[in-house]
Amino acid sequence: MTTIRTLTIKYALLQSLYWMVFCSIYGFASVFLLSRSFENQNIGLILASSNILSVILQPTLGAVIDKFKRLTLKWSLAMLTILSIALLVSLLLSTGAPAIEALLFIAVVSLVLSMQPFINSFTFEHINSGVKINFGLTRGAGSLAFALTSYTLGLLLTRFSTIILPIACIFLLLAFLVLIFTFPETTISEVPSAPNLKSNNPLTKEKETFFKRYPRFAYFLIGAACLFLFHTIVNTYLVQIIHSLGGNDSDFGLSLMITALSELPAMLGFSYLLTKRKSGIWLKVAAISFVIRSILFLLSGSIFMLNITQLFQGLAFALYIPASTYYVNQLMQKPDYVKGQAFNIGAVTLGSVVGSFIGGWLLDHAGVPEMLSAGIVAAFIGCLLLFYSVKTDI
Numbered sequence: 001m002t003t004i005r006t007l008t009i010k011y012a013l014l015q016s017l018y019w020m021v022f023c024s025i026y027g028f029a030s031v032f033l034l035s036r037s038f039e040n041q042n043i044g045l046i047l048a049s050s051n052i053l054s055v056i057l058q059p060t061l062g063a064v065i066d067k068f069k070r071l072t073l074k075w076s077l078a079m080l081t082i083l084s085i086a087l088l089v090s091l092l093l094s095t096g097a098p099a100i101e102a103l104l105f106i107a108v109v110s111l112v113l114s115m116q117p118f119i120n121s122f123t124f125e126h127i128n129s130g131v132k133i134n135f136g137l138t139r140g141a142g143s144l145a146f147a148l149t150s151y152t153l154g155l156l157l158t159r160f161s162t163i164i165l166p167i168a169c170i171f172l173l174l175a176f177l178v179l180i181f182t183f184p185e186t187t188i189s190e191v192p193s194a195p196n197l198k199s200n201n202p203l204t205k206e207k208e209t210f211f212k213r214y215p216r217f218a219y220f221l222i223g224a225a226c227l228f229l230f231h232t233i234v235n236t237y238l239v240q241i242i243h244s245l246g247g248n249d250s251d252f253g254l255s256l257m258i259t260a261l262s263e264l265p266a267m268l269g270f271s272y273l274l275t276k277r278k279s280g281i282w283l284k285v286a287a288i289s290f291v292i293r294s295i296l297f298l299l300s301g302s303i304f305m306l307n308i309t310q311l312f313q314g315l316a317f318a319l320y321i322p323a324s325t326y327y328v329n330q331l332m333q334k335p336d337y338v339k340g341q342a343f344n345i346g347a348v349t350l351g352s353v354v355g356s357f358i359g360g361w362l363l364d365h366a367g368v369p370e371m372l373s374a375g376i377v378a379a380f381i382g383c384l385l386l387f388y389s390v391k392t393d394i
Contacts, residue, residue, distance in 0.1 A: 008133050010183060011123050015142035017176040018119055023149040024169040025112055028162075029105075035162040036101055044360055046102050050109035051353040055346045057114045062342030065118075073122045073338070074183060077115065081177045084111045088166045088173070108169075113349060117341035122183075124329045124337065136270025136322045143267055143318070147260035210339065214331060216389040221343055223385030224324065225351035227290045230375035230382070231317060232355030234297055235259075237363060237371065244368040247303045258307050262314035270322040279326040280392040282319050287383040289315035294379040298372040330394040 026047075033043045065076050091104040127133050156164055211218050234241065239252045266273070273282060293312040300306040324344055332340035355378075362371040 004131055004133065007126055007131060007183075008137060010179065011126075011133055011135075011138040012141035014119060014122075014176070014179055015138045016145035017172055017179065018115060019142035019146040020149045021112060021169055021172045021176065023146045024153065024165050024172065026109055027146070027150060028153060028157075028165050029109065031157065032162045032165045033105070036096075036098070038098070038102070042102070044356060046106055047109070048353050048356055050106045050113065051349050051356070053106060053110035054113035055349045055353070057110060058117055058342040058346045058349070059339060061114060062117060062121075062339040065338045073118055073125060074180060077118050077122060078177060078180050080111055080115055080118070081173050081180065084108055085170055085173050085177075087111070088170050091166055092163070092170075113345075117345040118338070120325045120345075121338045121341045124325075124341075128329070128337070134271045135325065136267045136273075139270075139322055139325075140264050140267030143260055143263040147257060150256065150260070210336065213333070213336070214340075217331070217340075217343070219385050219389035221347035223287070223382045223389060224320075224344065224347040225354070226378045226382030226385065227287065227316075227320070228348045228351030228382075229355040229358065230290060230294050230379040232352040233359040233371060233375045233378075234294075236356055237359050237368075240363060241297070241368055241372070242303065242306065245300070245303055245306060247306075251303050255303075255307055255310055259310045259313045262311045263318035264314075266314050266318035267322060270319075270326075274326065278392060278394055279323045279330065280390045280394055282323040283327055283390050284387055284392070286316055286319035286323060287386040289319065290317075290379045291376070291383045292316075294372070294376040298369065298376060327390065327394065331391070 029047055030043050033046065038046070061076070065071055065073065087104055087108045091101065091108065094100050094104060123133060123135055123138065127135065153165070153168070238255060242248075242252050242255060270282075289312055293309060293316050296309040296312065297306070300309050325341065328340045328344045329337065358374060359371050362374055
């Protein structure tokens with residue numbers, strides 16, 4: 001019988017491999033596409049298209065999995081992985097036609113982005129069946145793997161061409177695929193839901209829509225999109241922010257490392273935090289931290305102050321990710337588990353798309369201060385919406 005410790009280690013490896021793949025294909029997307037002679041404007045369009053496609057795919061795939069009981073999360077993840085590998089091989093073998101390469105890259109990135117909610121739901125299949133897996137620990141392992149992969153790929157790219165990026169991605173996905181099939185099948189038990197969700201509005205009424213069952217969940221999703229609009233602005237255009245303060249690429253690398261490492265305490269210790277307060281409380285703490293971080297970014301007048309600001313990533317993004325996953329899992333009733341996680345990740349992705357467009361436009365037509373000011377507005381709106389929509393008793 002698989003032990004809790006073994007499952008936790010496996011899920012930590014699953015998150016690690018996923019975020020290593022994410023780093024290779026998405027974190028270094030600009031580096032790869034520039035080497036294929038794509039201009040910056042086209043790179044932005046490709047990444048935005050990938051995010052938009054994933055926003056469509058995530059809830060659609062989630063609804064399909066919830067509807068067809070024989071299509072387990074285990075096999076769904078396996079199929080997404082196999083399809084991603086096939087597309088990456090096609091990308092490697094492509095003749096160099098820009099349109100073909102762009103389409104293949106968009107397809108791969110959208111599939112990788114779409115895997116996120118299913119990995120979270122896959123973990124919660126065991127949590128919901130009574131296995132006490134430390135989700136924060138597994139997600140923290142993913143952040144650490146991302147940081148180490150970023151550093152390693154950066155070193156390798158000083159010696160080899162960018163062709164190593166899709167090659168590394170293929171090998172990582174193969175390892176990911178093998179690991180998936182080592183997980184046991186699960187029998188999901190009923191999960192405690194928020195009060196009065198079941199009493200008057202049973203899920204068996206097919207006329208009810210998803211958002212009628214969870215009346216404030218739409219506001220939660222809009223709030224999440226606003227928070228991640230700011231998050232995307234300061235992460236996608238971090239190098240421009242650093243250059244505006246007189247920094248260089250070395251300062252950029254250091255800032256990224258600080259950001260990644262600051263995520264570890266909250267993610268690794270989130271199970272302990274849940275013993276002190278409910279996930280809804282931690283979501284509100286994260287929302288306030290997003291606002292504080294947005295203000296500090298605008299006020300930063302030096303690289304040192306900017307790096308201090310990056311530490312708030314550990315109270316904003318690092319708290320939001322596990323807290324929102326736990327929160328949505330507790331809020332949703334059994335038939336809506338996967339769909340709820342898909343909407344959650346979809347909202348984050350939508351915020352990323354809008355943040356990329358708005359941040360780039362403001363940089364070209366105004367400047368860094370104006371871009372950061374827009375980030376403050378978005379973070380503040382997101383914070384207000386989360387305070388309105390999030391229940392503190394789950």
